[in-house]
Amino acid sequence: MSSFVFISITALYFYAFLMLAFLTAKKSKLITDFIAVLFTMILWTGGSLLMRLQAWPGYRLWYHFSLAGIWLVPYAYFCFIRDFCGQPARTRHRIWLVLSLAGCLVNLKTGWLLAAPRLVEAKGGVRFVYDMKWQVGIMYGLCLLIVLHTMAMAVRSRKKPGMTSQVLPLLFGEMLLFLGNLALPVFNGFPIDILAGVGNAVVMFYTLYTRRVFRLTMLVSRVNCYVIAMGISVVAFYNLAQSLDALIRVEIPMLASSSVMIVAVMTMLATMLIYFITRRFFDQLFVKEEISQTERLGEYTTQVSRSLRLNEILGALVDVIRDTLNVKKIYICIREADGSYPATYSSSPLDDRNFSMDQGHPMVAWLRSHDTCLLLRDFRRTVEYKSMWEDEKHRLDTMKIECVLHLKDNNDLVGIVLLGRKEKKGKFQWGYTVEDISFLNSLESVSSIAVKNSRLYEKAYLEARTDELTGLLNRKYFYEVLEENYEKCRKTSLTLVIFNVDDFKLYNQLYGNNEGDKALVHIAQIIKGTVGSNGYCARYSGKEFAAILPDYDIYSAQNLAENISRQIQNMNRNSSDTYLKTLTVSCGICAVPYAASSLNELVSNADRAVYHVKRSGKNGILVYSDGIIGRRDTDEGLAKKHKSMYSEYAPTIYALTAAIDAKDHYTFQHSKNVAYYAEAIARAIGTSDEYREILKEAALLHDIGKIGIPENILNKEGKLTDEEYDAMKRHVESSVEIIRHLPNMDYVIPAVLGHHERFDGKGYPRRIAGKDIPLAARILCVADSFDAMVSKRCYKPSMSVEFAVGELEKGAGSQFDPELVPLFIEMIGSGAVVPVIDEGLMKE
Numbered sequence: 035m036s037s038f039v040f041i042s043i044t045a046l047y048f049y050a051f052l053m054l055a056f057l058t059a060k061k062s063k064l065i066t067d068f069i070a071v072l073f074t075m076i077l078w079t080g081g082s083l084l085m086r087l088q089a090w091p092g093y094r095l096w097y098h099f100s101l102a103g104i105w106l107v108p109y110a111y112f113c114f115i116r117d118f119c120g121q122p123a124r125t126r127h128r129i130w131l132v133l134s135l136a137g138c139l140v141n142l143k144t145g146w147l148l149a150a151p152r153l154v155e156a157k158g159g160v161r162f163v164y165d166m167k168w169q170v171g172i173m174y175g176l177c178l179l180i181v182l183h184t185m186a187m188a189v190r191s192r193k194k195p196g197m198t199s200q201v202l203p204l205l206f207g208e209m210l211l212f213l214g215n216l217a218l219p220v221f222n223g224f225p226i227d228i229l230a231g232v233g234n235a236v237v238m239f240y241t242l243y244t245r246r247v248f249r250l251t252m253l254v255s256r257v258n259c260y261v262i263a264m265g266i267s268v269v270a271f272y273n274l275a276q277s278l279d280a281l282i283r284v285e286i287p288m289l290a291s292s293s294v295m296i297v298a299v300m301t302m303l304a305t306m307l308i309y310f311i312t313r314r315f316f317d318q319l320f321v322k323e324e325i326s327q328t329e330r331l332g333e334y335t336t337q338v339s340r341s342l343r344l345n346e347i348l349g350a351l352v353d354v355i356r357d358t359l360n361v362k363k364i365y366i367c368i369r370e371a372d373g374s375y376p377a378t379y380s381s382s383p384l385d386d387r388n389f390s391m392d393q394g395h396p397m398v399a400w401l402r403s404h405d406t407c408l409l410l411r412d413f414r415r416t417v418e419y420k421s422m423w424e425d426e427k428h429r430l431d432t433m434k435i436e437c438v439l440h441l442k443d444n445n446d447l448v449g450i451v452l453l454g455r456k457e458k459k460g461k462f463q464w465g466y467t468v469e470d471i472s473f474l475n476s477l478e479s480v481s482s483i484a485v486k487n488s489r490l491y492e493k494a495y496l497e498a499r500t501d502e503l504t505g506l507l508n509r510k511y512f513y514e515v516l517e518e519n520y521e522k523c524r525k526t527s528l529t530l531v532i533f534n535v536d537d538f539k540l541y542n543q544l545y546g547n548n549e550g551d552k553a554l555v556h557i558a559q560i561i562k563g564t565v566g567s568n569g570y571c572a573r574y575s576g577k578e579f580a581a582i583l584p585d586y587d588i589y590s591a592q593n594l595a596e597n598i599s600r601q602i603q604n605m606n607r608n609s610s611d612t613y614l615k616t617l618t619v620s621c622g623i624c625a626v627p628y629a630a631s632s633l634n635e636l637v638s639n640a641d642r643a644v645y646h647v648k649r650s651g652k653n654g655i656l657v658y659s660d661g662i663i664g665r666r667d668t669d670e671g672l673a674k675k676h677k678s679m680y681s682e683y684a685p686t687i688y689a690l691t692a693a694i695d696a697k698d699h700y701t702f703q704h705s706k707n708v709a710y711y712a713e714a715i716a717r718a719i720g721t722s723d724e725y726r727e728i729l730k731e732a733a734l735l736h737d738i739g740k741i742g743i744p745e746n747i748l749n750k751e752g753k754l755t756d757e758e759y760d761a762m763k764r765h766v767e768s769s770v771e772i773i774r775h776l777p778n779m780d781y782v783i784p785a786v787l788g789h790h791e792r793f794d795g796k797g798y799p800r801r802i803a804g805k806d807i808p809l810a811a812r813i814l815c816v817a818d819s820f821d822a823m824v825s826k827r828c829y830k831p832s833m834s835v836e837f838a839v840g841e842l843e844k845g846a847g848s849q850f851d852p853e854l855v856p857l858f859i860e861m862i863g864s865g866a867v868v869p870v871i872d873e874g875l876m877k878e
Contacts, residue, residue, distance in 0.1 A: 045075075045079045045229075045232045046076065046079045046080055046083055049072050049075050049076045049079060049235065050076065053069065053072045053073070053076065056068060056069050056072070057069065063117050064114070064117055064118060067110070067113050067114040067117050067118075068114060068239075070110045070113065070114070071107070071110045071111055071114055071235070072235070073110075074103050074106040074107045074110045075103065075107060075235060076103070077099060077100070077102060077103030077106070078100050078102075078103025078104050078107060079100075079103070080099070080100075080103075081096045081097065081098070081099030081100030081101070081102070081103060082096075082100040084096035084099075085097045085100060085162070086162070093150070093153075094150045097150045097151065098138075098141070098142050098150075101138065101141065101148065102138045104177075105134045105135075105137055105138050105173070105177075106131075106134055106135075106138075108130070108134070108177045108180035108181055108184070109130045109131050109134050109180060111184060111234075112127070112130060112180055112183065112184045112187075113127075115184045115187060115188050116184075116187060119187060119188060119190075119191035120191070121187055121191070130176075130179075130180050130183070133176055134176065134180075137172070137173060137176060141173075146169055147169050147170060147172055147173050148164070148166065148169070148170045148173060149164075149165060151163055151164045151165075152164075152165065203237050203240060206237060207233065207234040207236075207237030210230050210233050210234055210237070213230065214226050214229065214230020214233075278293075278296075278297045278300065279293050279294065279297050282296060282297070327358055327469065327473045330354055330357065330358050331354070331473065331476055331477065331480070333354075334350055334351070334354040334477070334480065335480050337350050338350055338351075338480065338481070338484040339484070341484075341488075342487060342488050342491040342492075343488065344368070344378075344485065344488040344489065344492060345379065347481070347484045347485060347488055348366050348368075348378065348379040348485075349379070351366065351451070351477065351481050352364050352366070352379065352380075352381050354477065355451075355453065355474075355477070356381060358473065359453075359456055359466075359470055359473070359474075360456050360457045361381075361453050361454055361455070361456055361457070362381060362454060362457055363380075363381060363382075363385070363433065363434060363435075363453070363454030363455075364380060364381040364451065364452070364453055364454065365377050365379075365380045365381075365385065365387065365433070365435075365451070365452040366378055366379040366380065366449060366450070366451050366452075367390070367391060367449060367450040367451075367452070368448065368449045368485065368489075369447065369448055369449060373392065373393035374390050374391065374392045374393065375390060375391045375392075375393075375395075375398065375449070375450050376389075376390035377389055377390065389429060391450065395422075395426075396418035396419065396421045396422050397413070397418065397419075397422070397438065397450075398447065398450070399418060400413070400416065400418045401438065401440040401442075401447060401450060402440075402442075402445070402447045404440075405442070406471070406475060407437055407438065407439050407440070407466075407471050407474050407475060407478075408437070408438040408439075408440070409436065409437055409438075409466060409471075410430065410435055410436050410437065410438070411436070413438075430452075433452065433454065434454045434455055435452045435453065435454060436453060436454060436455045436456075436465070436466065437453040437466050437470075437474070438450060438451070438452055438453070439451035439453060439474050439477070439478055440478060441478055441481050441482040441485055442478065442482050443482045443483055443486045446486070448482055448485050448486050448489070449481075449482070449485050451481075453466075453474075456470075498511075499511035501558075501572075501573040503551060503554060503555060503558075503573075504554060504555055504558035504573050505558065505562075506558050506561075506562060506571045506572050506573045506579070507570060507571065507572035507573070508572065508573060509572065509573070509574060509575065511572070512570075512572035512573075512574060512580060512582075515570050515572070515582060516530070516582055516633065516636075516637075517633060519570070519582055519584045520626070520633050520636075522584065523584050523585060523626075526584075526585050527585060527586060527587055527625055527626065527627065527628070528582070528583070528584055528585075528586075528625065528626050528636070529582075529583040529586040529587070529588065529590075529591040529623065529624070529625040530580065530581070530582060530583070530623070530624055530625070530636050530637065530640045531580065531581040531583065531591055531594070531595050531621060531622070531623050531640070532574060532578060532579070532580050532621065532622045532623075532640045532641060532643075532644050533557075533561065533578065533579040533580070533581075533595075533598065533599075533602075533619045533620075533621050534577065534578045534619060534620045534621075534622075534644045534647075534648065535553075535554075535557065535577040535578070535617060535618075535619055536617065536618045536619060536620055536648075536652040536653055537617075537652070538550065538553075538576075538577040538617070540781060540783065540784065541553065541617060543783075543784035543808050544783060544784055544787060546802065546806055553605075553617060554573075554577070556605055557579065557602055557605075557617070557619075558571070558573065558579065560598055560601045560602055560605065561579050561581060561598055564594060564597055564598050564601070565581050565583070565594070568583065568586075569581055569582050569583040569584060569586070570582040578644075580640075581594075586625070587625070587628075588623065588625050588628060588657055591623050591625065592623060592655060592657060595621045595623060595655050596655060598619075598621075599618070599619050599621060599653075599655060602617060602618065602619050603616060603617070603618050603653070605617070618652060618653035619653070620644050620647035620648050620652050620653065620654060621643075621644065621647065621654070621655040621656070622639075622640045622641065622642070622643025622644035622645075622646070622647060622655075622656055622658060623640065623643060623655065623656070623657045623658065624636055624639040624640040624643060624657070624658040628659075629657075629658050629659050630658075639658040640658060642658060643656045643657065643658040644656075687731060687734055687735060690735065690738050690741075690772070691705060691706075691734055691735075691738070693741060694737070694738060694740060694741045701737050701740050701748075703825075704737065704818075704821055704822070704825060705733060705734050705735075705736065705737055706734070707817075707821040707825070707870045708733040708736065708814060708817045708818050708821055709729075709730045709733035709734050710870065711816075711817035711820060711821060711858070711867060712729050712730070712732075712733045712810075712813050712814055712817040713726050713729060713730050713733075714861060714866065714867045715813050715816065715817065715854060715857065715858055715861070716729050716813060718857055718861060718866070719854075719857065725810075728781060728782060728785075728810070729785065729810050729813060729814075731782050732782035732785035732786050732810055732814065733785075733814060733817065735769065735772075735773055735782060735786060736769060736785070736786045736789050736814055736818070737765060737769065738768075738769045738772050738773070739764070739765035739766060739767065739768030739769030739770070739771070739772060740765045740768075740769075741768075741772075742765070742768045743761060743762060743764075743765055743768075744761075747761055747762060763790070763798055763799070766786070766787060766789075766790055766798070766799050767799060769786050769787075770783050770786060770787055773786060784808040784810060784811060785808060785810030785811045785813075785814055786811075786814075787799070787800070787811070788800070788802070788807050788808050788810075788811025788812075788814075788815075789811050789814035789815050789818055790815070791803075791807045791811060791815070792815075792848065792849045793807070793812070793847060793848060793849060793850055793851055793852070794847075794848045794849070797849075807851075812850075812851040812854060813851075813854060815849070815850060815851070816842065816850050816851065816854050816855060816858055817858075819841075819842070819845075819849070819850070820838050820842060820858070820869075821870065823837070823838035823841060824838050824869055824870075824871060832871065835862065835869045835871075838869075839859050839862065842855050842858070842859060843855065843859065
């Protein structure tokens with residue numbers, strides 16, 4: 035063990051291995067600084083080794099190489115600490131390099147600071163003895179100043195959040211290095227400085243590793259680990275063999291003849307022991323953990339690839355993180371349609387998930403712009419963390435969150451995983467390592483795709499079972515849910531409520547399909563909001579809704595239906611718009627086992643109850659029972675019920691027109707003329723007899739509202755003022771108000787309401803345009819305008835048919851339907867329509 039040469043060899047081997055590993059790694063400023071530190075230590079240790087081996091050309095030259103390494107190590111370490119702490123490089127820092135190089139050159143020339151050691155013969159070899167004088171204090175003083183500057187810089191950096199735990203090991207390593215060199219004379223030739231340097235290098239390596247500057251598994255392969263183990267074993271026993279042989283021969287003479295064999299066996303056993311211990315260490319620390327994580331990642335990938343259920347995927351994600359990293363508290367936030375990230379899943383059902391992060395949350399913004407995990411100890415130093423509300427910071431502290439995993443698909447942040455601290459393993463509690471971060475990043479790439487696919491699947495599944503307009507269950511899924519609840523409620527009760535919107539076709543004709551859709555959505559919201567979690571809501575058909583109420587009795591279902599009916603009837607009353615048609619619903623209720631014995635009978639009886647309400651005047655609620663709905667109409671009765679509405683209400687219509695005739699004879703005759711022209715146009719375009727009958731009734735009633743206009747306005751010979759014209763225009767709304775109170779005559783309202791609308795949208799009262807104007811109203815517009823032009827009025831003479839036809843042609847496409855005008859003109863030209871110039875010419 036002479037000259038302790040094996041210590042220098044071991045240290046040099048360790049430095050060289052690290053140097054080769056880091057030379058092949060991806061470079062950064064810190065990595066370059068660490069390589070510089072390793073280079074100065076190799077210079078120091080290599081020079082020391084060659085000196086102890088007394089290699090050519092002499093140990094004195096290698097001593098100066100070793101001393102140069104010792105001079106430069108503090109400055110290289112200073113640069114490493116400066117960059118590690120994020121301090122700027124300044125020009126004045128180079129004074130330490132200049133002084134160190136100057137000291138090396140002065141000592142090389144004169145040996146004044148520290149002369150080369152003397153060789154002293156000792157038992158079993160030689161020893162190096164240093165003769166230190168006061169001048170050596172200059173060298174130690176310079177090194178001490180650099181060390182103090184380095185420590186001061188490190189201490190200042192401790193004020194930054196999260197830096198204390200990283201700087202303290204570096205300060206310890208620097209102190210170890212300095213004390214090792216200071217204690218060199220005390221150990222009298224033992225290379226304590228070399229051991230202190232190795233210890234410091236280990237500390238630096240550990241600090242870089244925990245700082246996530248590089249991945250150790252990228253640098254250290256399994257083969258290199260085993261080579262290191264073998265190298266350490268061979269080096270450790272190279273010089274030990276001779277010493278053991280001498281010891282056996284002197285102390286145990288009886289074994290002297292077998293000393294070589296004994297030493298060989300002991301060396302072999304010790305080498306194998308060191309080899310297996312080192313192999314075990316590397317397998318446990320670097321290899322086995324990575325293999326275990328890779329296996330679990332593969333199992334997780336296989337598991338989530340077989341499922342499209344979000345809860346199953348999130349459960350698997352929680353399990354793999356908990357089992358692999360030993361993390362107990364895990365919260366997963368999944369993005370909703372509004373961009374927020376509410377807590378959706380956690381590692382325990384008892385966890386408080388009553389929190390959410392909106393899309394403007396600083397942490398969400400950070401995760402969206404970065405592609406790696408977020409450690410809270412690093413995040414606390416950022417501007418984003420400082421911009422968070424105090425209650426948000428307090429929540430993270432209360433939940434003990436240490437790491438945040440983002441789930442991103444390209445730039446789409448679909449979810450956020452909040453991870454608590456890792457639990458203790460044995461006596462130690464480890465933070466999140468580079469391997470943990472790498473494992474989480476691998477999980478992220480798999481999980482984000484799985485979560486996004488799951489959301490797409492759930493969206494498609496939801497669309498397949500819900501109505502696109504209202505969001506309620508569609509008809510197909512309604513029957514599935516009804517059947518499922520029918521089986522569940524065999525021992526209790528199940529009530530079905532069907533709501534049929536009254537006169538919804540009329541509502542569409544009055545306000546257009548867009549308003550009709552809005553009304554359906556509003557009704558759906560009322561039904562869904564009232565039923566809530568007590569049942570299931572569906573759009574049963576185009577204008578029908580259904581509510582499935584498990585465990586409801588008849589009385590409770592009737593109260594619920596009355597509440598819904600009342601809300602629907604009042605839903606437009608608070609609107610700023612004027613609605614001439616208020617929506618109502620006809621409601622039928624049936625329940626098992628009270629009034630039905632099967633599923634089909636339940637649906638059929640509820641439909642029959644709705645039908646009975648419709649026949650009885652609409653806007654009502656009826657509970658099906660044999661006592662209430664037990665009779666059936668005869669065929670003769672049904673025929674009478676469906677007879678011509680015009681024949682039934684003709685007296686009422688003529689009574690109204692007679693009333694207006696008593697006030698304004700022109701209006702009465704004008705309405706009859708318009709009915710004649712309109713019916714002719716309707717017949718020409720091929721409408722049904724029923725449609726022409728409705729159009730005729732609308733023509734007779736279209737000006738009935740003029741009964742409320744003062745006679746001085748109706749019969750004024752001059753031009754109307756703006757106020758008088760506004761009063762005249764209000765006859766349209768007045769006509770509708772009168773017709774609304776005629777039983778079962780509201781089907782003529784669309785034509786009456788729209789006969790003053792223009793094709794270009796500049797008419798009144800609703801200013802609708804084009805085909806949004808009901809066809810009946812467009813027909814009345816042409817007929818009404820033509821008769822107004824050819825008729826004599828108090829404020830104008832009658833115009834010729836030719837002039838009226840010309841005006842119709844000019845207004846085609848602006849005031850009138852461009853398809854109806856040519857047809858009507860052609861009918862006049864062919865004699866199919868005879869213009870009514872005098873009452874006696876009117877054709878019945």
